[in-house]
Amino acid sequence: MLRFAAARARQTAIVAIIVTSLAFFLVHAAPGDPFSTIDTSVESAAARAEMRVRYGLDRPLYQQYPAMLMNFARGEFGTSFSQSRPVSAVLAEVIPDTLLLMLPALTFGVLLGVALGTWQGARAGSSADRGWSTVTLGVLSVPEFLIALIAATLFAVRLGWFPATGMLRIGATHSSFADLLGDYLHHAALPVATLTLTIACAVARFQRTAVIGARSEEFVRTARAKGATDRRIIMTHVLRRTAASLCAILGLLFPALIGGAAIVEDVFAWPGAGHTLVAAVSSRDYPLVIALVTVGSIAVCVGSALADAAAAWVSPSGAVDA
Amino acid sequence: MQAARRWWMATAVLGAMACGAVADKTAVIAIGADGDALIPLLWTQTQARTYTELMFDKLAEIGAGQNTLGDAGYQPRLASSWTWSKDSLSIAFHLDPRAHWHDGRAVTARDVRFAFQLYSDPKTGASGGRDFAMAVDSVSVGDSLTATVWFKRRTAEQFHSVAYSMIPLPEHLLGMVPHDSMRSSAFATHPVGNGPFKFGAWEKSRSLELVANEAYHRGRPKLNRVVFTIGNAQAAVRAVLAGDADFYERFTLEDMTEAARTPDVKVMTVPIYVYGVLEFNMRSLDGKAAHPLFGDAGVRRALTMAVDRPSLAKNVLDSLARPALGPFTRTQWTSDTTLRQIPFDTLAANTLLDSLGWKRGGGGMRAKAGRALAFSIVVSSSSRPLARYSELLQQSFARVGAKVTVDLGDQKALIDHVVPHTFDAALLTWTASPSPSGARELWGSVSLAKQGAQNAGNWSNQTWDTQVDSALAALSATEVRAHFRKAYQAAVDDAPAIWLYEPLLVPAMSTRLLTGPIPSDAWWQSIPSWDVTSAPKRPAGGAPSSAKKP
Numbered sequence: 001m002l003r004f005a006a007a008r009a010r011q012t013a014i015v016a017i018i019v020t021s022l023a024f025f026l027v028h029a030a031p032g033d034p035f036s037t038i039d040t041s042v043e044s045a046a047a048r049a050e051m052r053v054r055y056g057l058d059r060p061l062y063q064q065y066p067a068m069l070m071n072f073a074r075g076e077f078g079t080s081f082s083q084s085r086p087v088s089a090v091l092a093e094v095i096p097d098t099l100l101l102m103l104p105a106l107t108f109g110v111l112l113g114v115a116l117g118t119w120q121g122a123r124a125g126s127s128a129d130r131g132w133s134t135v136t137l138g139v140l141s142v143p144e145f146l147i148a149l150i151a152a153t154l155f156a157v158r159l160g161w162f163p164a165t166g167m168l169r170i171g172a173t174h175s176s177f178a179d180l181l182g183d184y185l186h187h188a189a190l191p192v193a194t195l196t197l198t199i200a201c202a203v204a205r206f207q208r209t210a211v212i213g214a215r216s217e218e219f220v221r222t223a224r225a226k227g228a229t230d231r232r233i234i235m236t237h238v239l240r241r242t243a244a245s246l247c248a249i250l251g252l253l254f255p256a257l258i259g260g261a262a263i264v265e266d267v268f269a270w271p272g273a274g275h276t277l278v279a280a281v282s283s284r285d286y287p288l289v290i291a292l293v294t295v296g297s298i299a300v301c302v303g304s305a306l307a308d309a310a311a312a313w314v315s316p317s318g319a320v321d322a
Numbered sequence: 323m324q325a326a327r328r329w330w331m332a333t334a335v336l337g338a339m340a341c342g343a344v345a346d347k348t349a350v351i352a353i354g355a356d357g358d359a360l361i362p363l364l365w366t367q368t369q370a371r372t373y374t375e376l377m378f379d380k381l382a383e384i385g386a387g388q389n390t391l392g393d394a395g396y397q398p399r400l401a402s403s404w405t406w407s408k409d410s411l412s413i414a415f416h417l418d419p420r421a422h423w424h425d426g427r428a429v430t431a432r433d434v435r436f437a438f439q440l441y442s443d444p445k446t447g448a449s450g451g452r453d454f455a456m457a458v459d460s461v462s463v464g465d466s467l468t469a470t471v472w473f474k475r476r477t478a479e480q481f482h483s484v485a486y487s488m489i490p491l492p493e494h495l496l497g498m499v500p501h502d503s504m505r506s507s508a509f510a511t512h513p514v515g516n517g518p519f520k521f522g523a524w525e526k527s528r529s530l531e532l533v534a535n536e537a538y539h540r541g542r543p544k545l546n547r548v549v550f551t552i553g554n555a556q557a558a559v560r561a562v563l564a565g566d567a568d569f570y571e572r573f574t575l576e577d578m579t580e581a582a583r584t585p586d587v588k589v590m591t592v593p594i595y596v597y598g599v600l601e602f603n604m605r606s607l608d609g610k611a612a613h614p615l616f617g618d619a620g621v622r623r624a625l626t627m628a629v630d631r632p633s634l635a636k637n638v639l640d641s642l643a644r645p646a647l648g649p650f651t652r653t654q655w656t657s658d659t660t661l662r663q664i665p666f667d668t669l670a671a672n673t674l675l676d677s678l679g680w681k682r683g684g685g686g687m688r689a690k691a692g693r694a695l696a697f698s699i700v701v702s703s704s705s706r707p708l709a710r711y712s713e714l715l716q717q718s719f720a721r722v723g724a725k726v727t728v729d730l731g732d733q734k735a736l737i738d739h740v741v742p743h744t745f746d747a748a749l750l751t752w753t754a755s756p757s758p759s760g761a762r763e764l765w766g767s768v769s770l771a772k773q774g775a776q777n778a779g780n781w782s783n784q785t786w787d788t789q790v791d792s793a794l795a796a797l798s799a800t801e802v803r804a805h806f807r808k809a810y811q812a813a814v815d816d817a818p819a820i821w822l823y824e825p826l827l828v829p830a831m832s833t834r835l836l837t838g839p840i841p842s843d844a845w846w847q848s849i850p851s852w853d854v855t856s857a858p859k860r861p862a863g864g865a866p867s868s869a870k871k872p
Binding site: 030031032033036050082085090152153156158160163165166170171266267268269271275278279282283284 | 348350352355356358447502506511526527528529531547549551553554556557558560561563564565566567580583584731732733734735737738741
């Protein structure tokens, strides 16, 4: 296990360096200057020049790049141009908010997806199975931002059941933790439901296929021959068999989940990392963009490693492939 | 007697309910982006200007007539009155003795002088500071409540240039801060102002909270709190429609349709100081020679004739825009709606291009001496109307044999083209102000020596320059108008741009919000007089504080 962890840590470090480097050169290659404005008075030009010196942008890229890598290695992400404060402070604020969106969505999405996929797999070929397959395929074929927009328009704007934006009531003072939690749940309902829906549909399709495959295997026939009920076979044998492939699929889904969360955050103005990344890109906030992309890539690597470890743990062979 | 008592009780209960309903006098205002520095002279974004102008008072506020000539219509703010010298080369501003900074210190004449020192010092980096220093010689302090501004010369707008553009700052808090460090000072994130609202809290890129200044010398604002919620434009629209926010200043045509279906939301239209143009670049991309197409006024006029501006404005913005008439807006007091316009006439455009030697070839496109009548238009994708305009212009120009490619990028990419003048034609919106003087920099030769977006198209016209200079030196409204009329006509005739449209601002708000008229120059100016009539759909509740997280 230690060897597995060490190998994955090495992989993560390599991926982080590659992604950070790509992000660095891509943001610098994008047209537009972080401090450019349409106001081009002499004073503004001087202020812009001073800002470029302050943030080291006056130096050539071949000097900026190694300096940035060294700083990142020390955990120093620099200062956000657009927010005039350390990038680490921005990250400390936005990452928990993203987790407050992603973790519930991941949990509900996986539970719902596994339940639906298993239920479909046990009734493969039935009209109910075909109906749900059409539904899940339909949902997955619709872009996430469109689902988010439809949800916001229908449930927030038209019906007024939920807020359309934000994570908490603006400027609110919460009288108790229950009040705070209720406020969060009210605001999180739509974005979490949007993400949950897409995760659940993706997981359901994988799970359905895995269950159908497992049900045709010998151990199921043996269990059935021994008189086990269908319910027991599914709950005891089939689910255990499909758990490993499910974990692997979750590892693959993780990058898409992060991308989807960014889109959903932007639509619902959820103040997380994705929403911040979109704003940082449009304002050419180089340090913040690079830091968020790097953190995102590390999260994907770690998530993937955890999924692989979980797959190995639940796999009957128990083998861990670094 | 019993009936009277019942009436009294019913009234009391209703009154209590009403009081309870509006106890939370908080207005939540959605905005599309965050501001930068909270010091008046350093803002570069409108959002920061919005925040600061609610916390800092000017010496006097422009009146409803938006007149910038002399001091007619100006309303007292920090200055309760002012006295002109006999030669009009100085104005003594008499500060209101009731005016105090939010930390309790009195506003004094030294604060006015201190602001002048900051504005006129290039190290501060105040936008427009150099022009300000060119107009104002000095500020002297008579007594603690009298600041005299000395001008270098008499101009029609000398009062406006100080009263509207120079905001006094607290010397006792900023006096020790080096002028080149103002932007990074603690004051820039936690300002102490003197206006109707005090700084509350600022969660960068999330929200900014202002609280009513109970001791405001002109009377406490009606709202207890104003909270700006910061997101993107689409989220801001949905926030108002869903009742999360009370106000957003910029609904689009499509948003208005949705607002019409929402009973709790009302919209209004406000004429503003913005106009959209297709600006031609007179110089080649390397800047060394005249532009092969737009260096010729005939080509510019022919292309202008190819565009049906009223139809395009109707097509893109329906009733939310009027065709522009020149380098000004109708809201400016020097505007002139009687100028002789270049008419929409495709036949005349074709004839003119023929006469200039641009002959139609294969595919109907024109060419002259081996050079195609082809150019690109740069446009920002963040402006849906302008992106739509680019498509329609492409079609209009194709009808007269000009091939146009559209270069769509984000706002930063557009600035990358406009500031170094590396474009053929650019779809731009310019924001003017009540003062017509800004047109001098925006379209005049005076900007050509400077590197920047002012006069983006490198247009140079002697009539324009001399008439605008004469207008700005004139002292009577009649003279100013007459000179500007000649300048505007020169611009229309020479066609450095196609004057496309003047948009209307479409603020949308909750029906519980009472705003009164929205000023054309700055929608936020009337916030101190805003009120709410009922509890918000989603009450914020409680005293001002930052939101906590679970």
